[in-house]
Amino acid sequence: MFNDVHITYVIVIFVTGAVLLAAIYHTILYLHRRTRLLSYYSTYLWFTSFYVLLRFINPSDIDNKYPLSFLNPDETLQMLAFAMYIRFMGLAMDLDPVKEKYAFFFWHKSKYLILTYVIIQMFAVNNPSLPYVYFILKISIRAYLLFLGLYFVIAIMLKRKEQYYYYLSAGAIAMIFFGIISSLSNLIQIPFFVLGALAWLMIGFFVDVIFFSSAIGYRIRTEAMEKENALKTVLEQQEILQQKEIEKLHVREQERSRIAKDLHDDIGSTLSSIHVYSSVASKSMDKDAEKARDALQHINENSRRVLDTMSDIVWAMKTNEDGVNSLEGKLKNYGYELLTPLGINCNYIIDQEAEKKISNMAARKNILLIIKEAINNIAKYSEATASGVSITLKDAWLLLEIYDDGKGFAGTGHGRGNGLQNMKERARDLGGALFINSEEGKGTRITCEIPITTISNI
Numbered sequence: 001m002f003n004d005v006h007i008t009y010v011i012v013i014f015v016t017g018a019v020l021l022a023a024i025y026h027t028i029l030y031l032h033r034r035t036r037l038l039s040y041y042s043t044y045l046w047f048t049s050f051y052v053l054l055r056f057i058n059p060s061d062i063d064n065k066y067p068l069s070f071l072n073p074d075e076t077l078q079m080l081a082f083a084m085y086i087r088f089m090g091l092a093m094d095l096d097p098v099k100e101k102y103a104f105f106f107w108h109k110s111k112y113l114i115l116t117y118v119i120i121q122m123f124a125v126n127n128p129s130l131p132y133v134y135f136i137l138k139i140s141i142r143a144y145l146l147f148l149g150l151y152f153v154i155a156i157m158l159k160r161k162e163q164y165y166y167y168l169s170a171g172a173i174a175m176i177f178f179g180i181i182s183s184l185s186n187l188i189q190i191p192f193f194v195l196g197a198l199a200w201l202m203i204g205f206f207v208d209v210i211f212f213s214s215a216i217g218y219r220i221r222t223e224a225m226e227k228e229n230a231l232k233t234v235l236e237q238q239e240i241l242q243q244k245e246i247e248k249l250h251v252r253e254q255e256r257s258r259i260a261k262d263l264h265d266d267i268g269s270t271l272s273s274i275h276v277y278s279s280v281a282s283k284s285m286d287k288d289a290e291k292a293r294d295a296l297q298h299i300n301e302n303s304r305r306v307l308d309t310m311s312d313i314v315w316a317m318k319t320n321e322d323g324v325n326s327l328e329g330k331l332k333n334y335g336y337e338l339l340t341p342l343g344i345n346c347n348y349i350i351d352q353e354a355e356k357k358i359s360n361m362a363a364r365k366n367i368l369l370i371i372k373e374a375i376n377n378i379a380k381y382s383e384a385t386a387s388g389v390s391i392t393l394k395d396a397w398l399l400l401e402i403y404d405d406g407k408g409f410a411g412t413g414h415g416r417g418n419g420l421q422n423m424k425e426r427a428r429d430l431g432g433a434l435f436i437n438s439e440e441g442k443g444t445r446i447t448c449e450i451p452i453t454t455i456s457n458i
Helices: 004-033 038-059 075-094 101-124 129-157 163-187 198-286 289-317 327-342 352-357 361-382 419-429
Strands: 345-350 386-394 397-404 433-438 446-453
Touching: 004 038, 004 198, 038 075, 038 198, 075 101, 075 129, 075 163, 075 198, 101 129, 129 163, 163 198, 327 345, 327 361, 345 352, 345 397, 352 386, 361 386, 361 397, 361 419, 361 446, 419 433, 419 446
Parallel strands: 345 386
Antiparallel strands: 386 397, 397 446, 433 446
């Protein structure tokens, strides 16, 4: 239906339009994204567009019969297009100068080799005394480009198994395949090659543009998805941080409520009793000296209790401090005041890492009061000579142990007032449990297990 020239014309017209549209599109894309990859690729497409456009507007060139000229624009444009093609390929492959040093070397040096060839061929092509120099140069540069193309294909196939690299390798293979057919159809006349050499080369350009545009499109899509996922991760982290801040505010509000309750229930009632006892002492001062002394004694004890309670609240609010304000320092001071006058030696084993974990204010206060109550019971009831306090970590638990070698007790120890029950309730408030092991004549050991998650603000 069509003769060889007509089919070639149709292919040249079609590919010229397709490559020109691709060049315009990728140039616009480059202006938006400003990446080196798009810069080399759009430049390659423009050189290719000029090359195929030149072949289209010069009918005498369709059969590869070029009029000799100093510039030889066909060969120059084609080589410049190949130079940009190689620059794009190396950048698109993410060549590693160390792991892929040979591919990187050829990629880096190719631009100088092609530029040197373009300059030399402009003089050799019109010099009658060098008829074979131009031919040898032309064959040599194409052999080199073929070798480089095959080398790039192998390098691509050895890289990560990813859709992006499949597109790159397919484009390179198509360019090499149709370039070889174009060269063979130009050198030898075989009926198998229905189309002319130029038509085969144009088909190679067209297929190459499809695959390389697909590769760039895939990379842009992948980068967009990575940015979207990164943004999503950042937003999720911000949401988690905001949630933590809300939880911290909630914890602080709970602590304020607890402090207000402590001030109202404990300190408030104690101050009320001080007021009552002071009134009794004032009225009994002249009439009943004994009653006045009892009232003053109660005032002294209650005042001390108020000071201790205030001290414990203030201490619980000051986290991560050293010295006397640390839990160890607080306990040693309290034990020294209660136990030393009674001749009871106390051994303290406080794991510093365990103490650092106790950062929640309510946890600090409850743990302090559990141990203080236990020390207070030792002073009041044990008649011991030795005692000990231990705070350690075991897996995800904080372990408290308070023990003495005193007389011990049988049963549940109800004779010791509400102290033991209060200790158990404080342990339950922290999500833990408190156990009491005591026998008459064998001392007492109190063990408390508390999960770390309930005592830390982290």
